[in-house]
Amino acid sequence: NAGVTQTPKFQVLKTGQSMTLQCAQDMNHEYMSWYRQDPGMGLRLIHYSVGAGITDQGEVPNGYNVSRSTTEDFPLRLLSAAPSQTSVYFCASSYNPANEKLFFGSGTQLSVL
Amino acid sequence: TQLLEQSPQFLSIQEGENLTVYCNSSSVFSSLQWYRQEPGEGPVLLVTVVTGGEVKKLKRLTFQFGDARKDSSLHITAAQPGDTGLYLCAGRLHSGAGSYQLTFGKGTKLSVIP
Numbered sequence: 759n760a761g762v763t764q765t766p767k768f769q770v771l772k773t774g775q776s777m778t779l780q781c782a783q784d785m786n787h788e789y790m791s792w793y794r795q796d797p798g799m800g801l802r803l804i805h806y807s808v809g810a811g812i813t814d815q816g817e818v819p820n821g822y823n824v825s826r827s828t829t830e831d832f833p834l835r836l837l838s839a840a841p842s843q844t845s846v847y848f849c850a851s852s853y854n855p856a857n858e859k860l861f862f863g864s865g866t867q868l869s870v871l
Numbered sequence: 872t873q874l875l876e877q878s879p880q881f882l883s884i885q886e887g888e889n890l891t892v893y894c895n896s897s898s899v900f901s902s903l904q905w906y907r908q909e910p911g912e913g914p915v916l917l918v919t920v921v922t923g924g925e926v927k928k929l930k931r932l933t934f935q936f937g938d939a940r941k942d943s944s945l946h947i948t949a950a951q952p953g954d955t956g957l958y959l960c961a962g963r964l965h966s967g968a969g970s971y972q973l974t975f976g977k978g979t980k981l982s983v984i985p
Contacts, residue, residue, distance in 0.1 A: 762913075793975075798977060799977065800959070800975045800976055800977040800978060801914070801959065801961075801975040802975075803972060803973075806972070816972070848913050848914075850913070858902060858904065858916075858919045858921075859916055859919070860904075860916065860973065862913025862914050862915070863913050864911070864912050864913050865911070865912070865913055
């Protein structure tokens with residue numbers, strides 16, 4: 759059972775470049791979310807989805823887009839990367855929005871130069 | 872303003888010592904969770920507490936939810952090097968919009984020295 763799979767593990771971008779962080783889960787979870795983790799800031803919610811075709815903004819959504827065309831996949835897109843987006847990104851999922859157990863991927867470390 | 876305040880931010884102790892980390896808020900939470908995160912990995916859920924005053928034990932770890940559901944503590948007895956990691960508390964607000972969203976504290980970084 760793979761759980762939540764994130765790719766890539768590491769990425770370096772130049773300012774202005776675009777890229778997509780991939781997230782897939784094989785647990786048939788309705789709820790999926792993206793967090794960023796910065797030193798001294800904890801985990802902050804970027805975007806989330808309560809089911810296929812439904813997405814919403816979290817605490818820090820600016821500069822990021824998401825879509826949820828299938829239950830399994832929840833990609834995070836950076837349209838024009840900025841140094842302020844240097845961070846570690848985590849995808850997480852749970853059976854439904856109210857379910858207490860959140861499963862995290864192993865993260866993507868992104869550096870924007 | 873941080874909704875959940877964790878203390879201490881850093882903690883370095885010798886193997887065998889006891890320790891307590893705290894998670895405090897002025898808001899009421901319907902539930903509160905504790906996660907442990909190791910370097911290069913995502914957080915892993917340790918426990919969820921939902922009732923005011925609730926105490927849960929996981930081997931040498933004891934978790935307590937405050938009576939007013941505004942705070943929680945994690946006590947580790949006889950710490951081991953394997954306990955080293957970042958401990959995060961996360962809560963779901965009792966009411967209001969987005970009440971199913973988890974809010975995370977900044978974490979307590981624990982180092983247990985052999």
